[in-house]
Amino acid sequence: MQNKIIKVNSSDNVAVALVNLKAGEIVYFEGENITILSDTKSKHKIALQQFDSGDRIIMYSVLVGSANGVIKKGDVLTTENVKHQSEKVFGKTASFSWTAPNVDKWKERTFMGYHREDGQVGTENxxxxxxxxxxxxxxxxxxxxxxxxxxxxxxxxxxxxxxxxxxxxxxxxxxxxxxxxxxxxxxxxxxxxxxxxxxxxxxxxxxxxxxxxxxxxxxxxxxxxxxxxxxxxxxxxxxxxxxxxxxxxxxxxxxxxxxxxxxxxxxxxxxxxxxxxxxxxxxxxIERKPAPLSKLKVGLECGGSDGFSGISANPTLGAVSDLLVALKGTAVLAEFPELCGVEQELVNRCVDDKDGEKFLTLMKAYEKSVIDAGSGFDMNPSPGNIKDGLITDAMKSAGAAKKGGTSPVVSVLDYGEYITEPGLNLLCTPGNDVESTTALVGSGVNMVLFTTGLGTPTGNPIAPIIKVSSNTELAERMPDIIDIETGAVIRGEKSIEEMAEEMLEFMVEVASGNIQTKAKLLNQNDFIPWKRGVSL
Structure with missing residues (x-):
């Protein structure tokens, strides 16, 4: 029998509804019965304890909000009873070590790409x-x-x-x-x-x-x-x-x-x-010729996220990112407003302390510009995000950051800076789908993995955008925009690692020109520069 709720991390004090739940329904979870107090749609969050006003709400093992009044155990979290809150970060607090995944089966694999005189390899011409x-x-x-x-x-x-x-x-x-x-x-x-x-x-x-x-x-x-x-x-x-x-x-x-x-x-x-x-x-x-997978430079993006994005699609991208980094390739995590709340982890993962300082400087400057304009990162979740369970920016960020996997951060780039280091890079962009995707390609990625839980047709003029659905329902409802779906992870049919292997195979086929992305078939060529004013 499929579980009805799931806890993402053992230290979390909230769970995610995997199916629609009715008020009065009793759910057996972690050795006890929990009475559901309100009708709760799938993807929304259930309190696993009673919260008093100001109590910290933990998800993905990080602070994602605080109680805005009393929330009883078994009740649903909403924008009315929860407010945005994230941890303050002042610098590196811990050393970091990483165990790379085994990539023996991928070491000799190649894709058919367009070789340039400067050593870069394109997936398109x-x-x-x-x-x-x-x-x-x-x-x-x-x-x-x-x-x-x-x-x-x-x-x-x-x-x-x-x-x-x-x-x-x-x-x-x-x-x-x-x-x-x-x-x-x-x-x-x-x-x-x-x-x-x-x-x-x-x-x-x-x-x-x-x-x-x-x-x-x-x-x-x-x-x-x-x-x-x-x-x-x-x-x-x-x-x-x-x-x-x-x-x-x-x-x-x-x-x-x-x-x-x-x-x-x-x-x-x-x-x-x-x-x-x-x-x-x-x-x-110019014709396609074999190239090692180390020549792949992949942007990591999410848009139209839902409450499953941080459980299925985004962690799968994180696992792909780790595989790619282990192969000496490049992955780029962007959307700085959607890293609010997970800064400490990312700073600790920076190989060079100067990159950690640069990351915090860029984050603080960005947030200040938003506040000066009368807004804030807490205004980042879209109506679609909120409707599907992402009710605070920190909650959205904690799930979005999963796209970056667990590898070390080798470089932090400001908007418009070009990739020079293989490995995991951070790139300062807005969270806006097209502005961020536009920036990723401008920094040199030759393809983009784009997760979505609600559906978005976003494409790019020069780089393949592989659309990854967090759930099967979306893939079935909008098959003309979804390239690959991760609903099997939610159902427990596949592990994150199995899904990542499947996705990397798909990426090789796209990079070789054997598969055209749905965005390309739709001739979706989006390009929006960031004016560096306020854009979330």
Whole structure:
């Protein structure tokens, strides 16, 4: 018989409902009967003791809140009877040692990737078009329409065909349906636009320059076409300096065009199309070759989390992260607002004390900026999070941090900094799904593992986003966005370690181009820079 509630850590004083529970129902747990006092939906938390006002609530063995009044044993925790609270951290308090998992079966495994001259290996081969300033967004969109129609030969969507049939009074006309055969087989062409590059403060443009430079240097990119107006804050020289700072000896072709120096739009577009086509044709000659798994650089992300995310999907990512680190690969844990409450553990795991200090400095500065704007990290859980049992930021953070596994932290990166060290890295980003994913890819990851309990279609223009469901119900309800699901962990059918092995196999297939992610099939290409103001 399936357990009805589960305690994540032996020191916890709350449990998670695995199924819907009715008021008055008696649940046998840890040698005693617990009477459920209120109707409780699955994924929500049950008090395993009576809490008086101010009492500490422990989950994942860390402080995740305090009682906002009396909570009786067997009652459900809510936003009314619990308030956010987390431990204060002042520095490293303990030494750290790590026993790596056994990876003998993976040591000789390879994936088929695109090798770059700087030693990085891509899981994709993309020619990227982007503007330095929003004034060029329209020209990017024009180029997108031209290149996608002629190079990618994109077939019209069934929704477009539906609208055509409605326009034709119900007569379905399929005579203009196009072939989906691509002109080039080894190159994708992608386009990004953004609202930045001018206005705001100069630091915003400099930050955007570093992000865009990271996209060019990302191993998934073969080369880029860059559009500039000419008078904007993000000048061409600022972008070039950012690119040089990341990779002083960049060998990739980067074509830059400035509209105010080129005359008419028609003339500029004609030159861009001719030059870009020749460069894309050359980039198509790059073919996949075997690469060790140590060349994988994986971003760890969660969005639309639910009460099971921290029990199934996120710990599975943590186990994958540990496997990857043991193989000399790279994992990157981001979303700093969702590390609130687990800072002490992460500081203690930092190999270099300076990284621990940098992590706390970034966290404190971020939290201060949020408070100065009249908000706080306690406002981070979304309505969807709360509805599915994540009622405090510390509770959400404790589960989110499980994505980082148990390995040492080798480096702490600020937003826009590029990965240089294999192993587990921390990257300062917002918790916002797309802003964080955008930043991870800009820091050099060549694929992203993205957990969700509620469902989100998030994708990226240049990196595969593997969507991992925390529960089977979601995977069955939204099969068009979920790549792999971890519901078997909740049901007790698979261990975290077994699920991690299955996930790593899937990652190798995606990295080799044998499986396309659902986000790619949906052509979901999200890109949102962080303006470094307040964004949770």
């Amino acid at each position: 993309v020619w990227l078009f982007f503007p330095l300033v929003f004034c060029e967004n329209r020209n990017i969109e024009t180029l997108k329409e031209i290149f996608e129609k002629e190079l990618l030969k994109q077939q019209q969507s069934p929704h477009q065909m539906l609208l055509r049939s409605l326009v034709n009074n119900g007569g379905l006309d399929t005579t203009v349906a196009e072939t989906s055969t691509k002109v080039f087989n080894n190159i994708d062409v992608k386009f990004i636009t953004h609202p930045g590059g001018c206005g705001g403060i100069r630091q915003d443009s400099e930050s955007l320059a570093r992000l865009l430079a990271g996209y060019v240097n990302n191993p998934n990119v073969a080369g880029a076409t860059v559009l500039s107006l000419g008078c904007q804050n993000l000048q061409i020289n600022i972008f070039k300096d950012a690119l040089k700072a990341i990779n002083p000896d960049l060998k990739k072709p980067v074509l830059i065009f400035e509209q105010q120096q080129m005359g008419t739009v028609d003339n500029m577009l004609s030159v861009i199309i001719k030059d870009s086509f020749e460069a894309i044709k050359k980039a198509n000659n």
